[in-house]
Amino acid sequence: MTLTDLTLAEARDGLTKGSFSAVELAKAHLAAIEAARGLNAFITPTAELAIARAKAADERLAKKTARPMEGIPVAVKDLFCTEGVLTTAGSHILDGFKPTYESTVTRKLIEAGTVMVGKTNLDEFAMGSSNITSHYGPVKNPWAPPGDKDLVPGGSSGGSAAAVAARLCLGATGTDTGGSIRQPAAFCGIVGLKPTYGRCSRWGIVAFASSLDQAGPMTRTVGDSAIMLNAMAGHDPKDSTSAPVPVPDFEAAVERGVKGLRVGIPREYTMDGMPAEIADLWRQGAAWLKEAGATTVEVSLPHTSYALPTYYIIAPAEASSNLARYDGVRYGLRVPGETLDEMYENTRGEGFGKEVRRRVLIGTYVLSAGYYDAYYLKAQRVRTLIARDFSQAFEKIDALLTPTAPNAAFAIGEKMDDPVAMYLNDVFTVPVNLAGLPGISVPAGLSARGLPLGLQVIGRAFDEETVFATARVIEKAAKFDTRPPCLKK
Amino acid sequence: MALDRATVKKIALLARIKVPESELDSLAGELSSILTWVEQLNKIDTGNVQPMAGGGHLALPKRADAVTDGGAPEKVLANAPERVETYYAVPKVVE
Amino acid sequence: MSYVIHGKTGDWEVVIGLEIHAQIISKSKLFSGAATDFGSEPNSQVSIVDAAMPGMLPVINEYCIEQAVRTGLGLKARINLHSVFERKNYFYADLPQGYQISQYQHPVVGGGKVILDLPDGTTREIGIERLHMEQDAGKSLHDQDPRRSFIDLNRSGVALMEIVSKPDMRGPEDAGLYLKKLRSILRYLGTCDGNMEQGSLRADVNVSVRKPGEKLRTRTETKNVNSVRFVMQAIEHEAQRQVDAYESGGTVVQETRLYDAGKGETRPMRAKEFAHDYRYFPDPDLLPLELTDAYVEGIRKSLPELPDDKKLRFIGDFGLIPYNASVLVSEKDIADYYEKFVAEVLVRTKLPKERIGTECANVVINDLLGHLNKAGLDIAKSPVTPQMLANLQALKHDNTISGRIAKDVFEIMVETGKDPADIVAEKGLKQITDTGAIEAAVDKAIAANPTQAAQYKAGNEKVAGWFVGQVMKATQGKANPGLVNELLKKKLKD
Numbered sequence A: 001m002t003l004t005d006l007t008l009a010e011a012r013d014g015l016t017k018g019s020f021s022a023v024e025l026a027k028a029h030l031a032a033i034e035a036a037r038g039l040n041a042f043i044t045p046t047a048e049l050a051i052a053r054a055k056a057a058d059e060r061l062a063k064k065t066a067r068p069m070e071g072i073p074v075a076v077k078d079l080f081c082t083e084g085v086l087t088t089a090g091s092h093i094l095d096g097f098k099p100t101y102e103s104t105v106t107r108k109l110i111e112a113g114t115v116m117v118g119k120t121n122l123d124e125f126a127m128g129s130s131n132i133t134s135h136y137g138p139v140k141n142p143w144a145p146p147g148d149k150d151l152v153p154g155g156s157s158g159g160s161a162a163a164v165a166a167r168l169c170l171g172a173t174g175t176d177t178g179g180s181i182r183q184p185a186a187f188c189g190i191v192g193l194k195p196t197y198g199r200c201s202r203w204g205i206v207a208f209a210s211s212l213d214q215a216g217p218m219t220r221t222v223g224d225s226a227i228m229l230n231a232m233a234g235h236d237p238k239d240s241t242s243a244p245v246p247v248p249d250f251e252a253a254v255e256r257g258v259k260g261l262r263v264g265i266p267r268e269y270t271m272d273g274m275p276a277e278i279a280d281l282w283r284q285g286a287a288w289l290k291e292a293g294a295t296t297v298e299v300s301l302p303h304t305s306y307a308l309p310t311y312y313i314i315a316p317a318e319a320s321s322n323l324a325r326y327d328g329v330r331y332g333l334r335v336p337g338e339t340l341d342e343m344y345e346n347t348r349g350e351g352f353g354k355e356v357r358r359r360v361l362i363g364t365y366v367l368s369a370g371y372y373d374a375y376y377l378k379a380q381r382v383r384t385l386i387a388r389d390f391s392q393a394f395e396k397i398d399a400l401l402t403p404t405a406p407n408a409a410f411a412i413g414e415k416m417d418d419p420v421a422m423y424l425n426d427v428f429t430v431p432v433n434l435a436g437l438p439g440i441s442v443p444a445g446l447s448a449r450g451l452p453l454g455l456q457v458i459g460r461a462f463d464e465e466t467v468f469a470t471a472r473v474i475e476k477a478a479k480f481d482t483r484p485p486c487l488k489k
Numbered sequence B: 001m002a003l004d005r006a007t008v009k010k011i012a013l014l015a016r017i018k019v020p021e022s023e024l025d026s027l028a029g030e031l032s033s034i035l036t037w038v039e040q041l042n043k044i045d046t047g048n049v050q051p052m053a054g055g056g057h058l059a060l061p062k063r064a065d066a067v068t069d070g071g072a073p074e075k076v077l078a079n080a081p082e083r084v085e086t087y088y089a090v091p092k093v094v095e
Numbered sequence C: 001m002s003y004v005i006h007g008k009t010g011d012w013e014v015v016i017g018l019e020i021h022a023q024i025i026s027k028s029k030l031f032s033g034a035a036t037d038f039g040s041e042p043n044s045q046v047s048i049v050d051a052a053m054p055g056m057l058p059v060i061n062e063y064c065i066e067q068a069v070r071t072g073l074g075l076k077a078r079i080n081l082h083s084v085f086e087r088k089n090y091f092y093a094d095l096p097q098g099y100q101i102s103q104y105q106h107p108v109v110g111g112g113k114v115i116l117d118l119p120d121g122t123t124r125e126i127g128i129e130r131l132h133m134e135q136d137a138g139k140s141l142h143d144q145d146p147r148r149s150f151i152d153l154n155r156s157g158v159a160l161m162e163i164v165s166k167p168d169m170r171g172p173e174d175a176g177l178y179l180k181k182l183r184s185i186l187r188y189l190g191t192c193d194g195n196m197e198q199g200s201l202r203a204d205v206n207v208s209v210r211k212p213g214e215k216l217r218t219r220t221e222t223k224n225v226n227s228v229r230f231v232m233q234a235i236e237h238e239a240q241r242q243v244d245a246y247e248s249g250g251t252v253v254q255e256t257r258l259y260d261a262g263k264g265e266t267r268p269m270r271a272k273e274f275a276h277d278y279r280y281f282p283d284p285d286l287l288p289l290e291l292t293d294a295y296v297e298g299i300r301k302s303l304p305e306l307p308d309d310k311k312l313r314f315i316g317d318f319g320l321i322p323y324n325a326s327v328l329v330s331e332k333d334i335a336d337y338y339e340k341f342v343a344e345v346l347v348r349t350k351l352p353k354e355r356i357g358t359e360c361a362n363v364v365i366n367d368l369l370g371h372l373n374k375a376g377l378d379i380a381k382s383p384v385t386p387q388m389l390a391n392l393q394a395l396k397h398d399n400t401i402s403g404r405i406a407k408d409v410f411e412i413m414v415e416t417g418k419d420p421a422d423i424v425a426e427k428g429l430k431q432i433t434d435t436g437a438i439e440a441a442v443d444k445a446i447a448a449n450p451t452q453a454a455q456y457k458a459g460n461e462k463v464a465g466w467f468v469g470q471v472m473k474a475t476q477g478k479a480n481p482g483l484v485n486e487l488l489k490k491k492l493k494d
């Protein structure tokens, strides 16, 4: 038995039964991380910390005081502040930053008994769909056919996605502002959930776009996703946008099935130039759900095509303000200058990469005097229309089924020169963030090149249970058990 | 909207990001193409649509007026690039 | 009252509006749980939220909202049930977030007013444009090191109310009265301690000048002036500077200036190489603030009596003239002292309050406040309690001592803190009301001054007053003046 091949749920059972120890489980994953350094999935592995936490977990397991995820090795996207552990957001500007505090989500994961094995690589400040904008270099997709070009894992949670896919951890945290959990999950053949906005606390997560950012789990199965969300979710009085709603037992909802559910197929998600294999998979997904007792209904989300441009006004605007605190005064990089303003300009000029710079400048522009109404306010109004599309659709249906991304993983270096072409990666995921809804990507098949493809299930606000149940039906039907080629059988 | 060099320079100043002269033109081109692309929103009539500010559907939560934090200068100064005693230090500012 | 600058080209009118930053009295900051005490060790009252560490989020202090609403009600202003926190984006070393959370398009309080009490007893209304809540910035120290500035974030995130007046003031006096009245209202309400030296109350002064009848000309904003006197001086100098500029063929540019108290002049802040563009937008970390009528009414019910209402009551109840009433209500402690004093006098004398109101007002305003001002004391630190002062009044009213002696006794009271009855007993100041004793003194005075007595008989009645003086002198002021008068008139005629 290879410990790294277990699902999170299987590992939990094995630990409880004493089939292996948390330290053994941690060591197996730490060894895998070492062996997979070439993927560049981790910015900071935390082996020592992991062993220490695993030992503590073994003590609790022995005393039968184990918590829900006792001893489970997880990776943390390096956007979550972790006390005493380097936190970079994938940016040069946070050089050397060791938080004196622990983000709420990672604190909850610690309190659930998890063992952090490291901080994963990501697009700088979570801005990207390919993980090529990280100051720490690109992450490689473990699915790249051997001998072929290196492929992107998707982004921005590309390190987490690659780590989960390559069996370097049993689950990982991601954050999703426009698709940053779901798109890399699809590219790497794993399950990625963006919960309802407000479900998981944003406190202690480096902010990109506050009204869109949401943390979520990245795992190999839908069941594991539910287990991990239960540990991550919950109201946090330190986050004013955290929802004071109860957290249901998500794991219990996974096997509910879809009998009697009405699943919407949004007409507008059929896009010109979408590869046939993705359209086929989408139809297949709908067929699986029908076979399992759901009815499918064509619905219209008329403002879908405006979601991306809306997003690319709102997200940079919020980011331009959120990233103003990186000024070389209190933490991170400082590049000296004669005057205070020169110091700011030097620090931020050197500290931010090109994509971050691009977005901060766009955001600054759309908020500036004379342009606010034409861009920012306009986008906020369109956002209302996009959210309304969903709420109207959900009067008739219980969930939506769409592809996760318009394409499979592409080669590192592709789509680099045209930012708008890169942005199109998120065309199916962004509307969900704008409306604040839960969405999951579940691996559903392989492309002709043998690359994973995902389907997305979108639910009503705070109805992750239906999302899990629907995704689980697809997971079962798809029998997606293919392993990335980088892993030896 | 096509941005010219001068505008890019101006917003870079506002954002306090040093942009090398040599990159101004290419950056102006990239930003212009993004702006032109987002301007497709102008096709939608949003006359009486209320703007949606946040992703939350809730009321603003409030906390009680109690001192629950602070009192640990080392906690906030721990990562300072430059400090003097318990102050942060920056290049001198002339008012 | 009209303040006019007489220029070479004619008279100029001054137009003034004030933006006041008032620190809300609260234990903790607007969006974090750090303390707000003044004068603590640098960066000792800073939470990781105030230092804008990555991932930190604001959560609003409910008491600060209540304080802002209370202030709005005290300014007779409209409370906006829907208000929005926005980010005001700019870079500065003591602004950790790179933005200030403030209110912009939708402030919590809309239009209101402040009533000025002019020295001639009349009043004048100054409009309030709005009041909004916002975070304070930290403090930069520029004079500690030759090449560096030091940053202390203790103030960072402290709750402020920015109270913006309409440009309704027309001279330094107006501005001084406005500032004092506003401060008085804030103190009555308990929403700001009004301490300008410690920076709990700071004024940004907007000044422009114009020829009478003209539309508004360009204004300048002089930032962070920290005393009433400096505000008045800054206006005087800035208005004159603008007049001089126009009259010498120059112009006034809209700019931010600083008041240099040492030189008594305003000067432009270091030319900003970056134009301001604050890029306000609703803070996505916070939701709009929604209040209910019931909430606002609850606060309204808890409002204390405010100076304007108290003034009217004092005029009605105690028969005061408006000026005296406004002096007494200018500080709640003074008004409370006065009322307690009157009550105590009523208990002792059983006289109707309209009869003693003015008398008591004069004692407080002329004697007590006069002394406290000289001694540099607050009324809270007065060595003389209202009870003691009432005892003194009672001694006067029951003719134990004369008004003249009462003044002496008051002086001894404030020096020693002793009770007036003890002082009178110790010093033997009891008034002589024994007719025989006074008669003897009167006889003695007439006998000693035959010339003056003859003058009186010849019709010079003024001499009577002189004789009263002589008798009082002879009795060390203790003789009852009424009896002395009566007897003198009788005896001088004989």
Ligand SMILES: [Mg+2]
Residues within 6 Å of the ligand: C019, C162, C204
């Ligand atoms: Mg102002």
Ligand SMILES: [Zn+2]
Residues within 6 Å of the ligand: C021, C134, C162
């Ligand atoms: Zn202000």
